[in-house]
Amino acid sequence: MMKQSSTHTSLGRRQWLRLSALMAGSAVLGSNMQAVADTRRRAFLADLPVIKARLSANENPFGPSDKAKKALTEAIADSYLYPREALMQLRKLIAKEENVAEECVLLGAGSGGLLTATALYNAFKVGTGSHILSGDLSYMQLIRAATEIGCASEKVPLTKDFDYDFDAMAARVNDKTSLVYICNPNNPTGIIANGPKLAAFCEAMSAKKPVFVDEAYIDYAADPKQTTMMELVRKGKNVLIARTFSKVHGFAGLRVGYLVGQPDMIKEINKFTPGASAISATSAQAALVSYQDKEFIKYSIAKNNESKAFLYKTLKDQGYTYLPSATNFVLFPIKMDGKRFLQEMAKRGVSIRTEWQYAGQNWCRVSLGTMEQMKMFADAFKEIA
Ligand SMILES: Cc1ncc(COP(=O)(O)O)c(C=O)c1O
DSSP states (O other), X not given: OHHHXXXXXXXXXXXXXXXXXXXXXXXHHHHHHHHHHHHHHHHHHHHSOOOSEEOSSOOOTTOSOHHHHHHHHHHTTTTTSOOHHHHHHHHHHHHHHHTOOGGGXXXXXXXXXXXXXXXXXXXXXXXXXXXXXXXXXXXXXHHHHHHHTTOEEEEEEOOTTSSOOHHHHHHHOOTTEEEEEEESSOTTTOOOOOHHHHHHHHHHHHTTSOEEEEOTTGGGSSOHHHHOOHHHHHTTOSEEEEEESSSTTOOTTXXXXXXXXXXXXXXXXXXXXXXXXXXXHHHHHHHHHHHTOHHHHHHHHHHHHHHHHHHHHHHHHTTOOOOOOSSSEEXXXXXXXHHHHHHHHHHTTXXXXXXXXXXXXXXXXXXXXXXXXXXXXXXXXXHXX
């Protein structure tokens, strides 16, 4: 019994030793693999330029406001609750401010999701094969989403002044057109459309097809109330207006946006969203505060204008032209290949965007950051311009 038991024990020990060796081996192998992975990661990261001035996504470095940050922090305690009341309140506030019925307002976690929901509505309700009409250049999120799931896009070049070519666009609307997309002020140009022409175009087109006006940057316009197409919604026209808190409110990471349109369209598009509850309790409370913080909006715009004036001067001094911007970014033609320009700026710690080749030129879009970030841009730019 004893022997058996000791044999059993020694066998067990052998097995245990083998197992331990295996485990130790795999641990060594594992730690070696980890070391190799770490070295590779370090090498990869060492190759990646460190970005000190992120001027590539049109974010607002002056936000969120102090009041919004306070509301965010205070909202944490109750964040085990679904934010139903705060969202209802936010919708009510927006409806009141815009003088539309609450059923006209659809909230979302950023306006990007609402653009995508509109693309889904287009593909699944109107039908794949339908066409979305837009200007070119313009913001492509909705169109890209729609074309990836079977819709087609019809892009009409801008005029030589970088406004929409309304006559050419109107001429392209036909039976296959399912939606007309306008971004105003436009991204990436920063140009604001001719007001009366835009209003006439939207009103006429909306009698035929839904018109989607993306007003992500409307707060930066000199007169947002004059610039918006909201009046057409109030007049019962089939116009959808998208807005976001990501820009002037500085909420890009907090994710709040909304769509305003006729109640039946809003109901249809809502079927393709996860609902307003995609907005977190903290973001909902912060948005409620920020929406009413007119002082912060004024401050944000004033800082943006300072950075814009500095950038204009920098570009002018280096012999560059630019498009006059009604937004928090500026588009200008560069004198080298876009990818190379982007890499050279990134090497110097500045991220910008350069994917546009248009009217025979390569273009760079710079977001307006803090003055410190703009100076980093200026220093890097002077080296390579
Ligand atoms: C014109 C335009 N529309 C919509 C969006 C989406 O913004 P968000 O999803 O952050 O609300 C952006 C983002 O940059 C934009 O430039």
